[in-house]
Amino acid sequence: MDRFLSTAVMNIDAKGRVSVPGRFRQVIMARGYQELYALRCLDIPALDVGGPDLLDAYEARIASEDPFLQTADDMSFFIHGDGDFLKMDSEGRLQVSDFIRAHTHVADQIAFVGRGKHFQVWEPERLSDYSADVRARLLKLRQAKLVQTGSGAVQGEPE
């Protein structure tokens, strides 16, 4: 069990700190992350948070763009220019910095969303809006390629 899974909403205290969910901390330790990278997501008000491999993934994405196009340069600027390190205190809490607040608009609660090899942080309301969008898209996708119908409970099962 070394993957970031599930969603948890945590409270931000009066000093602007938030506890990283215990499950997530276990994964962070299991993966040996000494510090966390926080990167702004490109098109959603969330931050991607993870270890050094997350940075690699972003680099790979940039590399897939044509280096002669402005897009690649823009992406690099956007990601590196405004990324940040997050350090946890001795209790496993993060300081909710202006960097985080500016991009996510969090107020007094913050949602941690597991994404497998990394996780995201969201403002809870915006997360549920986005989550509904994702479900709608996946549902449409599934109905589009409906090949076999079971009993009606058509769950897209890769089998």
Next chain:
Amino acid sequence: MDRFLSTAVMNIDAKGRVSVPGRFRQVIMARGYQELYALRCLDIPALDVGGPDLLDAYEARIASEDPFLQTADDMSFFIHGDGDFLKMDSEGRLQVSDFIRAHTHVADQIAFVGRGKHFQVWEPERLSDYSADVRARLLKLRQAKLVQTGSGAVQGEPE
């Protein structure tokens, strides 16, 4: 007998725990599952529950997509953000967490529904509503076929 079959409604105790039906536990052990992976179904208020291989299968499915397209991201968001690991205590009970309650709306009872290689958990009332819907759909489908083939004798349906 290594498949999840039949339906059982179990009580949630004062501490928010529920016993996994013995039959199901036998299947879980026979399959060697140390922990259970639960996923919120897309369009029904139920959870799909299975072994880690269920998650592996989904991840394999994602890996076959172009990682930079939205579909891959949506899929990852769904199976990781709307998924969770469930662990049973030494008596074979599950903690009915907010994660489960929020999507299924269970209160003090929860229904386990065998689905072969995995099972589902439902709020009992919603389950019976849904199963009535399923029956109606199947019946309509069959009657449509009967008319098409002109077999004439429409069989009475025991309700």
Next chain:
DNA sequence: TCAAATCCCATTGACGCCCAATAATGCCCA
């Protein structure tokens, strides 16, 4: 020097782990 960040300690509550009691089930034997 002031404000913010960090460390440290205390409190609260949830959860995991354990043991026990009761109910349900299947099995064996007469």
Next chain:
DNA sequence: TGGGCATTATTGGGCGTCAATGGGATTTGA
């Protein structure tokens, strides 16, 4: 076939541990 026995399932609850949280004290840095 029926009753008695043994095993297991289901439940209830005690207790210790740890996560989550709050707040005071200390350090850092502008």
